Amino acid sequence: MKIFIVSLLCISWLLGMHVEYRQWEKGKTFSDYMHERNISASLLESISKEDQKFLLEIRNDYNYYELLDDEGTLEQSLIPISKEMQIHLFRNENGTYGFDIIPIQYREEPFFGKINITSNPYSDALEATQYPKVAERLSMALKGVFDTSRLHKGDEIDFFYTQRTRLGTVCATPMIKMVRIASRGKEKFIYVDEDGYGYDEIGKKVAYTVTGKKKVVYTRRVKGRKRGSRFGMPLRHVRITSSFSYRRWHPILHRYRPHHGTDFGARRGTPLLAVNNGKVIYAGWMRGYGRVVKIKHAGGYVSLYAHQSRIRVKRGQYVKKGQIIGYVGSSGRSTGPHLHFGLMKNGRWIDPMKVLRKKSVGGNSVLKKFTKYKTVKTTKYRKVEIKGAQEHKKRLQAYLIDNAPSYIWKKECFEGRMKDEEVLDDDE
Structure with a gap:
């Protein structure tokens, strides 16, 4: 059996099928799902014990996809079990169903943004993109690298970022790659690493603080252990x-x-x-x-x-x-x-x-060792290396040369980008 990646929209249009996007219900099991879709329980028996363990990892906050024909019969479903893997359930030509575990295929879409400062970068980015996470990541990239209080009305901020999508749905945090600030005739580029932190240049060493525990051993003179009777009296009041x-x-x-x-x-x-x-x-x-x-x-x-x-x-x-x-x-x-x-x-x-x-007799004083752990802060240095930094800068500059319009975030924008998605077809 060969598995080909084909376009979901093409299949839906040609065969009269449609895709439904659902959220896995709390407490629902894979067996319950099979019963809802009239799938024979014999499929469970054919699944190996190793793969059956993955069926328990379906969480109620995961969203899954179903490809249904015009009569509502399930043709395929993609059910995530983690951020990287998913269950693929598919209908064979003879009406039986097959089971497989495959990687989740994402699309990483490139986007560009341009904002003119009227109040502050966060508010202006939110108004321009209508996407709070983009505004948050932009603010994070600028923090500690550029003093935004020095911006004036009319200054320009351009940025390049990528967004992961799956079957046309946003499924991850946007990743800011490069930011350009144009203020009073001067421009400044900010390189952004995978964690979202910005740097005004790459290749240099930056300091960071590590907090840890240091073992300290010291001696102190203490009284010796008392020696004496271990016995008590046989009566509370002695006569x-x-x-x-x-x-x-x-x-x-x-x-x-x-x-x-x-x-x-x-x-x-x-x-x-x-x-x-x-x-x-x-x-x-x-x-x-x-x-x-x-x-x-x-x-x-x-x-x-x-x-x-x-x-x-x-x-x-x-x-x-x-x-x-x-x-x-x-x-x-x-x-x-x-x-x-x-x-x-x-x-x-x-x-x-x-x-x-x-009576108990006190012993002589002795030197005793004590150990304690002291909190210490150590300054370390690491070299800033951002993969693809120069390429991201060139892409942002090319965008500026083309004088492209500012991107306005809308869900419908993905519909025109739906090509070569991950719906699977079976070919004997």
Whole structure:
């Protein structure tokens, strides 16, 4: 199958067909479009998986074209999926439809403009061309290159620009290529790059500023990290009734025995707190200690909470420092409500208060490195190179020599320029 580019207007006139220009509806799928046009669903099955992905890229702000016969039957349609590619749907001689993805073909039309200054370049260009985008691009080209406040009434601005069209419809921003300013017997040419910025000459270096981040590393003396106890108290309000001892008179057994812990006096039901993060390794009854909770902590420590009235944790449970694990009671061998708190280090009982009362000690000052990022501006230079600049200047000068009339923008102006457009015909 060969694809030929032919004139849309010629086909429409010879075969009694007409072109319709539509906007893709929001939420509409390619399958919905096929159903509207009575196209068999078997066409979708014939489309490769790779091409089916493109069907999802049709956006509701895209415009598409349909070539219809005098009975309204679809002969061809061109549906954009991006600024460069489009879906081509065409009807074969046997009535079936074919599918293809092809590039979008644009026409780049040259135009010239001439304005006489009465107020300012933007207003005068808008009045002359009736095309706001041309006026905007002209103002952009003059900005920073020519002081428009120096213009006087009667001064002349001539410019050459191109406009992309597709099937007679404007589809891109106009591109100003060259501007000439004639003021009080002097003329000035302004070259315009692809971004729309103007320069009074080409080939020279121009400065521009780049903003970035610079890494700065510095040192500063700071206080050292505090070292000390990680443990808290097992009660919110502390009242010690009996201290740690290797030989203490037992109030119930009436003999001297080691007292491996510290007794805290408190009312029955007072919450007991875990002195540090850890794992409960025992929670239950333990002979003379009554109801007991034992917690294993980091660093080889194990804490014990005895004579509880009620236990609130279970064996294997992880607890945090300050979490309630039970309540003060008088279970086991006890003379009244209190907490017997014991602390082991690597399997040996130690005086809990030497750990619980250990205060944090400030370390020595040390030098520490800090990093920050500083915003810096750097001036760089680049050479102005505008492709086709001299050719654009010659075209504008030729236009001035011909003394052509000022171009007035109208949509109908494109109709006379419709030649060799992109409608596709099939030839077996």
